[in-house]
Amino acid sequence: MENYLLEKDIRVLCVTATSFPAGIQEAFSKIHSLIPDAALRTTYGISYGSPDGSIIYKAGMEALQPAEAEQFGCEEYIIKKGKYIGRVVNWKKNVTQIGETFQALLTDPGLDKSGACIEEYINDDEVKCMVRLKD
Numbered sequence: 001m002e003n004y005l006l007e008k009d010i011r012v013l014c015v016t017a018t019s020f021p022a023g024i025q026e027a028f029s030k031i032h033s034l035i036p037d038a039a040l041r042t043t044y045g046i047s048y049g050s051p052d053g054s055i056i057y058k059a060g061m062e063a064l065q066p067a068e069a070e071q072f073g074c075e076e077y078i079i080k081k082g083k084y085i086g087r088v089v090n091w092k093k094n095v096t097q098i099g100e101t102f103q104a105l106l107t108d109p110g111l112d113k114s115g116a117c118i119e120e121y122i123n124d125d126e127v128k129c130m131v132r133l134k135d
Helices: 024-034 068-072 096-105
Strands: 002-006 010-016 043-049 055-062 075-079 082-090 117-121 126-132
Touching: 010 024, 010 043, 010 068, 024 043, 024 055, 043 075, 055 075, 068 075, 082 096, 096 117, 096 126
Parallel strands: none
Antiparallel strands: 002 082, 010 055, 010 075, 043 055, 043 117, 082 126, 117 126
């Protein structure tokens, strides 16, 4: 696993999937349709547990300006700055690597229990899977 430092919060424009994992692709299609310059923005996937034990998944794009969520009719999520651990995986070769990577990351004793699993899509094939550590 690698260590990463996010020096500032990242505002993400997002759409919540209707279900996990079945609704993920639909959520990404929806956010791409809402953001006119989506191809120029960093893409994110954000997931975390809900009180009922299900997983909430948000497909997102980096916000470039304040109030874009309202402008584009979507939600906004803040990825907190801080220390993260993670790994880059080739999701196109084997999409199950994303889940396997997060299962391993979530066993770290220094994990921020209020954090989320963050996917940062680096290019068409690779995703950086990260979880936040306690301050």
